[in-house]
Amino acid sequence: EVVLTQSPATLSLSPGERATLSCRASQSISFYLAWYQQKPGQAPRLVIYDASNRATGIPDRFSGSGSGTDFTLTISSLEPEDFAVYYCQHRHNWPWTFGQGTKVEL
């Protein structure tokens, strides 16, 4: 099973600042990684797929990079609505797994 480790667990930032979230895989997963955003009491929302592609409706301040075992989600300038928990997830093989999440807090 591929284990995804996200860091940091919590990121304390202010609006306008840059957020850099990391996801490391226990084995190579090529580019088969996605990022999801989840706000309290809401379902997750797809943000980035295949490591670097923005999902429909996602603003361009969100970007993803990486391949193999190391991946990054960057939010170039935080907006108030971006404060949430972010999860990475792979689809390289079975079972699909998620990271434990990074909370971006004010």
Next chain:
Amino acid sequence: EVQLVETGGGLIQPGGSLRLSCSASGFTFSSAFMSWVRQAPGKGLEWVSVIYTDDSTYYADSVKGRFTISRDNSKNTLFLQMNSLRAEDTAVYYCARVSLLNWFDSWGQGTLVTVSS
């Protein structure tokens, strides 16, 4: 607009069974891959199962042999039959559409399953 509405959650005793449903609209259900993802209270996300348009299915090891995913294309509905429930199955269960690239691109609001005596 894609809509996914889960029903069937509730309180169930350990060892019991429950069947979750997910009613889909706003897209061609019969052509869609579908999945269940769960989230224990205060915890992260865990993929549970997926079903493809050819009815092939895959499961997380934690539910294999106890849970069964199925679909009724005539009713645009996805199901999750859960047997031999355990306390650790307590979670919000989300129904999610899976894109052709195998990502969860639309989610329902979830239904809470609580396994407790």
